[in-house]
Amino acid sequence: MPFDHDPVIIAARRTPIGIRGRALARLRVEELAAPAIRAALADAEIATGPLPAVADVQLGNCMGPGGNPGRIAALASGLGAEVPGGTVDRQCGSGLAAVIDAVAAARIDTDSVRVAGGVESASTAPVRSMNGLPYSRAPFAPDGFADPDMVRAAEDLAGRDRISRSRQDRHAGRSHARARAAAEAGRFNDELVPVAGLDRDEAIGGAEPLLLRLPAIFPGGTLTAGTATRFGDGAAALVLARAGSTPGLAVRACATIGCDPAFPGIGAAHAVRTVLRRAGVETADVSAFEIVEAFAAQSLAVLDRLGLADDDRRICADGGALAIGHPWGASGAIALVRLFSRLVRTGSPAGTLGVAAASVGGGMGVAAVLEVVR
Template sequence: MREAVIVEAVRTPIGKRNGALAGVHPVELSALVLRELVARTRIDPADVDDVQWGCVTQLGDQSSNIGRFAVLAAGWPETVPAVTVNRACGSSQQALDHAAFAVMSGRQELVVAGGVECMSRVPLGAARQMGEPYGTTARVRFGGSDFSQMSGAELIAERWGLSRRQLDEYAALSHERAAAAIDSGAFARQIVPVPTDAGRFEVDQGLRRGTTAETLASLKPVSREGGVIHAGNSSQISDGAAALLVTTPERARALGLTPLVRYHSGAVIGADPVLALTGPIPATEKVLDRAGLSIENIGAFEVNEAFAPVPLAWLADTGADPARVNPLGGAIAVGHPLGASGAILMTRLVHHMRDEGIRYGLQTMCEGGGTANATIVELVGN
């Protein structure tokens, strides 16, 4: 089987709800990162075999196969196809898997993977206003569950014995790490500035500097009386987009491009849909086994911070080094634009690996309905 490599990875800064990106249509935001891929790599977009584009809430401004219209808005030839992928929060991570698998199989040679979500325009839960997304049979099978991720986060905190204080301390650490990453310029190379009516937007917007466990202690639980989950230890509602270019090492060489990382291994699993957010634990185990690696071999992890209990439970079960997990902060600090988050995390991960000389990186995402993706990439040259 052929190898697949990521030769470029770009993202927009993440806008907070009703913030800097609220006035930018998601098709235009998607087109921006597609055009940036071409500008940086100087590929002919006519040579792109396919575009795999993640998006979760495919309603309104994000409907009608948004990936296809992003390609057209980018000015690419109409011969370039695109498909929109929905695996809940892991949509654009799954898009990367699809791209890598197509290249590795020999069916395609140059594929774009990425995604978008503009939650300011199409809010989380919008589908519920139009009908019943789960049906009766699945609810009955799982005891009448409403498959709420927030309820799942509460259950995880309870099952793993995670206190409100522990969750808030983790949330504060996410902000501290994100602030340090922004201040050091760690994101500068990967970010595509977005022109807006208010000016040039180029820094992740959700960061709240000076956040501490003490300041978070005043926030009220949002799920239930006496609960431990609140807005401050949950991911932020956000807007953003990201894109990665995947090809073979041979094609990269022919194009004069230097790969960032090679796609090493990928896995996807299904887990308890009521807990909903524990999937990254078995997904990590599965992808490590498939790769023939141990947790100690991985130099950097991106474990999506949907809620603080997710990475903390993952840490407890995997035994990973906490210093290697979300070293640049995460979605609690800067936001979680659903369909874009997988590609955003991978963009952060591969640039961090290049900056720090880290051989192996692992990314994993919890996803609505209890599924999870896990992906391992390897620094080229190691």
Template structure:
């Protein structure tokens, strides 16, 4: 394990609710506005922190264009009311953008370049679709067999994983049902309350009789995706989406979503200076590449690397947030590495809760950090597969 100059502590962690893309809570809400709300809520958790001490904000986004383009990290920092001295940079590692942002912010602190950083992620899949507004692959991808997998749709890669790792349709549907059941149970028990910052949605409706615009506000505080009426029978009726004789359906895949998450990280020096209470210590991070056509197995390579970097073993993990891009790849990872199903996504995953791409890593980090403290666990992990063939994993220690 490489020597660190100093530790990086998470002193605030929060996220917005996750809305369904296209028709949900945030269909008309910009992702930078969601990010502003998350940043402001994170700052509210550390009232003794001088905002001028914040060095920079590293924000992840999978498709930083359109409404979430133009370095929206810096724009959100400004709109959140932070001093002009606070910078902002938008970074992209597709589905691992949010957790990579945390890693980059932590590393700035760990090597002594900063004492206080913001990290997070945001994505509106309602406003910027999967693939972006103008997908344009490099033509070279299609001239070499070893590169063509980069252009495969995510669903097709899940089909390939299901075939190679022998994950049945029945097992995928059962995994999806469990995700919804766990999420509903956690919502009913108030398990998400510590991590979610409520968001006010302003609706504008024209009054045709008077020509005026009527305003109404509602507050949302729960993820929109979990369905209490999900059943094996209902899931079994869904047709495969990506291959005629396949097993991957809309029901056993993650939901496209809108949301944002934000964390504040600080050095030990800043913790003492501003009388902050650490929630967790950032332990380690690893990313690894895998063949693009089976991108879903990325965590199989990243998890052991992150554990090694942290000097830890798999049995040390009391909580694992394994992003459920697809039930097929989630089960392949769980089985291949021998993960304990009881500690993997205890409150449901992206199949039920949603997957706002570049925000997911930050959102699931907030889930992990608060769950560790709530359940008096020591170590937790956030891990996911990544489009074009990568895996990432980050480890946190409750303090």
């Protein structure tokens, strides 16, 4: 159990995830983040009463316009000029890394309330140039290292691990089926903050018979558009405060690791193994996993390394990024929002454990073990 001075996630909200270029395409990053921040803070005040002043806003972001989106979002959410803000870039692990950083800061500044999360607008990400020529992303690794784009890296991983097309199709279909069932049952309702008229995750669909008809992305390959996540627009915000009588999630252990840049998709597996060891627990002790699904092949490679079954109901039980979408810098924080809904909102008993994790471009992994407190 955490000590009284340990920070606890006491509120967690996210926007719906829009497909790049569609419902949320006109919103800047601060216009996505501010509603989530305001909603999370409002939830926290309902749970605890008036809050102390927010000490900081820390957001993950990896493809935005620069200018410190964390600070811009803090101002846009109405927190006032005296509240600073910062931005973390660990690519697809940025949102989770931002929360981990905020937890570390809150353990020193024990009376503070902090907001952390992530935001990404794939639709408004700027076009960048190098030597006068446009490019879609910055390098993930320097000269002398492998630097595949994430689609190529996932295909290479599928080939190396002999992950078949049919297995990938089943995994993606399962993610969509779980997300559809969760949406129809209203399990996303309490975490969602509608924005720009969108009140649902735009990418959920992908019935397995449709997936079977999609062509491979690479000649002779196994990846398809259906077994790759949809890039998207969205934000998530979590409120951290000192442990008390309010239910929440305490971070019991965290880990950030490096791995071979040629196979970045397996980073989450190494990070999860590390964080479980630090927490002194096994996979069997964990009630809920939220592991960011960038590609079916990548997700399956992680599960294989962790000794977890493809259809384990603990893993992304309401569907993962394959179904709901992947707003890069926000996805790690969305994983934490999902754990909050699955464990805290549903009344799981104190001591119940969850794990959030993400693999990261350039060969990294980020993970955290979280414990329900009441």
